[in-house]
Amino acid sequence: MKQSNDGRNILVTGGYGFIGGNFIRFIRDNFPQHRIVCLDKNGYASNENFVKGLCDAEYKLDLSESNTFEILSKKESKFDYIFNFAAESHVDNSIKDPSVFVRSNVLGTQNLLEYFRKAKYGKLIHISTDEVYGHLGFNDPSFVESTPINPRSPYAASKASSDLLCMAYINTFDCNISITRCCNNYGPNQHSEKFIPTIIKSLSKDKKVPIYGEGLNIREWIHVYDHNLAVWAVATKGKNEVYNIGSGLEFTNIELVDKICKIMNKDLDKSAVFVEDRLGHDFRYSIDCSKIQEELFFEPLYTDFDSQLEQLVKEYVYEA
Numbered sequence: 001m002k003q004s005n006d007g008r009n010i011l012v013t014g015g016y017g018f019i020g021g022n023f024i025r026f027i028r029d030n031f032p033q034h035r036i037v038c039l040d041k042n043g044y045a046s047n048e049n050f051v052k053g054l055c056d057a058e059y060k061l062d063l064s065e066s067n068t069f070e071i072l073s074k075k076e077s078k079f080d081y082i083f084n085f086a087a088e089s090h091v092d093n094s095i096k097d098p099s100v101f102v103r104s105n106v107l108g109t110q111n112l113l114e115y116f117r118k119a120k121y122g123k124l125i126h127i128s129t130d131e132v133y134g135h136l137g138f139n140d141p142s143f144v145e146s147t148p149i150n151p152r153s154p155y156a157a158s159k160a161s162s163d164l165l166c167m168a169y170i171n172t173f174d175c176n177i178s179i180t181r182c183c184n185n186y187g188p189n190q191h192s193e194k195f196i197p198t199i200i201k202s203l204s205k206d207k208k209v210p211i212y213g214e215g216l217n218i219r220e221w222i223h224v225y226d227h228n229l230a231v232w233a234v235a236t237k238g239k240n241e242v243y244n245i246g247s248g249l250e251f252t253n254i255e256l257v258d259k260i261c262k263i264m265n266k267d268l269d270k271s272a273v274f275v276e277d278r279l280g281h282d283f284r285y286s287i288d289c290s291k292i293q294e295e296l297f298f299e300p301l302y303t304d305f306d307s308q309l310e311q312l313v314k315e316y317v318y319e320a
Contacts, residue, residue: 014086063108215254246287
């Protein structure tokens with residue numbers, strides 16, 4: 001293993017995924033002196049080509065397998081930072097088969113925590129989601145870090161469970177762990193099953209965009225680069241606590257579809273189809289991220305949401 005004197009040895013789990021892959025690009029672009037190791041099970045939503053040539057080492061291993069870290073330990077030295085992006089993340093899939101999410105998100109995290117505990121070195125940043133808090137009414141105040149967790153889907157419950165495991169390892173074993181909880185991400189290389197790519201690709205093929213219920217559910221959106229910028233701030237300056245990551249940009253689902261329709265010169269009434277609502281569909285997510293702003297001086301850079309949507313339309317239509 002070669003590493004420069006001022007470089008850090010970094011492990012990124014889930015590095016072939018949407019957010020993890022963008023994080024690898026973020027590190028390589030901004031901190032080229034660091035050594036990046038990617039660990040990913042290479043599942044259906046993985047895209048190893050997105051980080052091709054950017055990693056110093058890559059391992060196609062599953063966190064939930066009992067021998068994964070035995071294999072890794074034979075190949076790698078201790079890591080200065082471990083970023084745990086690895087997770088099953090699609091709510092609809094968790095409703096169809098919760099067991100996959102328990103295995104990946106709960107058992108996988110526990111295996112990683114044991115590896116980290118025994119190493120007694122470095123810092124682990126566990127990337128979670130605002131969905132662990134449950135949902136809000138239209139006029140409810142935004143989630144804060146002290147909001148009690150109240151997951152309403154198998155996906156959210158599996159992530160809440162992994163968060164609780166991290167907290168237990170902080171308190172029981174004095175592990176150096178930070179937890180981040182972010183709102184909905186958008187940006188390049190997002191899997192086609194997610195909402196924004198689904199909208200763009202459906203419209204580009206003159207297909208109807210499926211919208212749950214009446215389309216009034218509200219989500220907060222942040223560019224994946226800003227999310228990763230915040231994650232890095234937590235890694236380098238954060239405490240062994242929870243940090244919310246948000247943008248303040250909230251839209252109903254129907255507003256989001258309308259924005260993309262206008263960019264693509266499509267008629268909303270002709271392009272949308274309302275379908276039976278998702279089981280346990282959360283109404284609204286909203287993040288209060290004043291803690292990370294005040295303590296770690298984080299501020300989003302990608303604040304012009306509409307212009308970023310225009311860029312994504314160009315990218316996703318080209319890919320389609």
